[in-house]
Structure formats: C-alpha cells, structure tokens
Amino acid sequence: MGRTFTESGRRAQIVRAAIEVVAELGYAKASFSRIAKQAGLSSTGxxxxxFAGKDDLMHEVVAEVTRVTGAFMAPxxxxxxxxxxRLRAFIESNVELLALWPGHLKALIEVLPNLGGDDPATVGYQASMHLLMEQxxxxxxxxQEAGEFREFDARLMLVALRGAIDAVVMRWVGDQDFDVAGAGRELADIFDRATRAEP
Structure with missing residues (x-):
C-alpha cells in the first residue's frame, strides 16, 4: 500500500531537516531530537x-541527495x-552544486563514511558511481572515435577528473569563501585542454 500525500510530505520534511542537521552538526550529533526540533515536530515519535531507525533515515538522506544532484546536472x-x-557542463554543474546545495553535499560527505562500506546505501551509491564511470x-x-577528443586512457582521465572535483569539494569544505564557480570554470578549461583533439 502506497503512502498518502500527507505521509510523503512528512517524510520529505524529516529528510530535509536531517540533511540540515547533519550538514551543520555532523553525523554523530544528528540525533532524532535535534532533527525533530529542526523539522518543527513536537516529539521524535x-x-x-x-523511519525504522537512524540508518533508515540516513539511507533516505543519501537517496535524496542523489535525486537532487541528478535532477540539477542531467538537463x-x-x-x-x-x-x-558536455564535459564542460558536467564539470561546471558538478562544482556549482556546492554553491546551490551546500547542505546536501556536506550531509553526503558526513553520512556515507558513517554508514560503513557494506551498508546497502553505501553499496548502492558506490554501484551508481561505478555505473556512471562506465557510461x-x-x-x-x-x-575519441569521432575525433572530438584526442587519444588517451579514458578511464585514467576520468579518475583524474573525479579526483580533481573531489579536491575542489574538500577545499570548499575547509573554506566557505572559496570561489566555487571560478574553480568550476578553471577546472573545465584544464580538462578541455587535456582532452580535446589537436587542431
């Protein structure tokens, strides 16, 4: 039996509050009482x-962050x-998420390591990242076959790109005044020069 509109709305409200609390206080301090207060609920009931427990709620946090980022980047x-x-759009939109959805990405950075490597949410997220890498x-x-990109090791270039984006994310985590839009443009320029076919 599906959830009612009210139930779905309440779940979404709780997930939003959980994202905000985890982003602000970290995973360890994100108790149900703090999340309930953030959501404007009178109790944790x-x-x-x-949600069956904290892990269940955090699974939905990961799913929500994945939905939001995908909905922003894909179009x-x-x-x-x-x-x-497309390469430029991928890089710039990925980095732009830091400015538009800062709490979501901070929450994801906090949640995934705390769920553990064998947790279904972590496994699912890693599987989706693996599929994305293959695509x-x-x-x-x-x-490369069409002559738009030069010859290079495709997997190695993508690993380097992922590492560069992650480095920008970690720089931003430590410095909220970091110019993420400028970093996105510069990173896109770097990888455009690294991949494009010689004129």
Missing part, C-alpha cells in the same frame, strides 16, 4: 513512525552539444 549535460560542451568511459571513447 513522528520520525520513528516514518545541463543533455542540453550541451558535442563532447567538449562516461563509453562516451569518452565514442568522442
């Missing part, structure tokens, strides 16, 4: 009604014409 990447433009590798090879 409503959280316990909707921008799909609207770009050509492999070089990107295929797209890079297709762009």
């Amino acid at each position: 409503m959280i316990s009604y909707h 921008r990447i799909e609207a770009a014409e050509g492999a070089r433009a 990107q590798e295929q797209a890079v090879r297709a762009a």
